[in-house]
Amino acid sequence: MSFLKKKEFYVVLLIVVSIAIYIPYFFRVPQELINLQNWLVDTTVIIGALAVWVGFITSTRREVVKIQRRRRGWFYGIVILVLSWAMVIIGIGVGKTNVIFELLQRAFVLPGDSTIYAIIVFYLTSAGARAFRVNSFESGVLTLGALLLLLKQAPLGELLTPWAAPVAVYLENNVAMAATRVFSVSLAVGSVVLAIRLMLGQEMALVGLVQRVVRRDEEQ
């Protein structure tokens, strides 16, 4: 089993898996290769589920160290540990559809998540007054675009300023669309390039096989 410690083994594994995933997606291949691709994709779902455990154990270790050393916010570490372990023990013990498990979700997870998201509106209004300041041509264009979209988006705006909607729709469907498509196309081309680099064994940093070298000027 010493080959498991060798970097070359993982490089070969990475190249084989990349070929098995990418080639059937882009080309017509024999059924056996498609079956292998399906099996690999199914396997990633299981690996992903196991990765949650890795995250959970890492989080527990981090919080325990924080509590032991009485670092700032250590009390919250206790809350995290108690709640997360309670969810795991109750979830495994009584099942995902059990009333106690669902109560914990409904009483803690859902209200907490909703509250954090809802708070954004307060920061948004504050940012409206402070961030949208016209101090250059570019910021003026940005602010004008934001104003038009706000007028179009709100039913009250459609009622009071009907002229704003067609302009905002034009901005959305042409100007914003062009900018967003740049990202979409770049992402797609980047994915293909990444696939080729993985298949050639050129992208080792992505899977942690080599560390990315950080130059001193980059660090600063």
Add this chain to the structure above:
Amino acid sequence: MSFFKTLANIDRRYYYATVFILTTLLLLFPFGLPLKISPEVRVTYDRIDSLQPGDLVIINFCLTASGYNELKGACNSMIAHVFEKPGVKVIFTATADQAPIMLEEIIANNGELMPGYSDYPYYSIRGKQYGVDYINMGYYPGLFKWIAALSADFRNSLGNNDWYGVDVSGFLDSNNIMEASDVDLVISFDSDDGAGDFMRYFYLEYGTPVIQSMIGVMVAGAKVEYNAGNYAAIVPSIRGAAEYQFLANYPGYALTQMDAFSVVQFFLILLMVIGNVGYYGYTRKLKER
């Protein structure tokens, strides 16, 4: 000068208090502003309305609690509309871990317990019975990995047991649901990109139309896909949800929120103006000195 100085230095807590008061008052006492229906929501309505008996719809919840309030109106009205169509079969799935709870809430909102049952999953929605017309398969981990697996190996990736452990293979067999190509429509309620993954693995692979209802921050990206023809239709955020509720004659939460939404947006515009007046009248002059 003191007037501009006051405008430039308004304590942000006043903004927060005003937003809180405006939102609360308008949610309690909405005055019902007129609403214009956008073309993309009209397309969504027509697409769902054209479902035929025997069609199979996957309704996916890629939704967390943070986005639930924004999309609750769309979930209720669109699902009710699908269930009104005679002979249409539905498979509910979830690709976010919190989603099954919200899914159950939506099912309970739109349905009633079937005679002889006292708990989930046995709800009847608009005359459609659990296990006969629809099933709830619950949460699948892996998001795009699971959707890719579902596209390639539908029955094995879906499994034979629903979220409650009940064997639903009879439902799948009797409706001849064998492969991903048997799916006629996918509707995804998203605070993550579930519809994007269905588009990549179902629309691009089999031509299955995908409809997305998404939270506000995802609207720009969704419009690109919609205009490119990758999504069959979209229901953008709470505004889209309100329009759909109006179209489907399902008055509710999203429509009620529209007045508060409008007024808070106008307050935001007012703040942008105040901020700039204060900046030019006081802060900038101060800097110039």
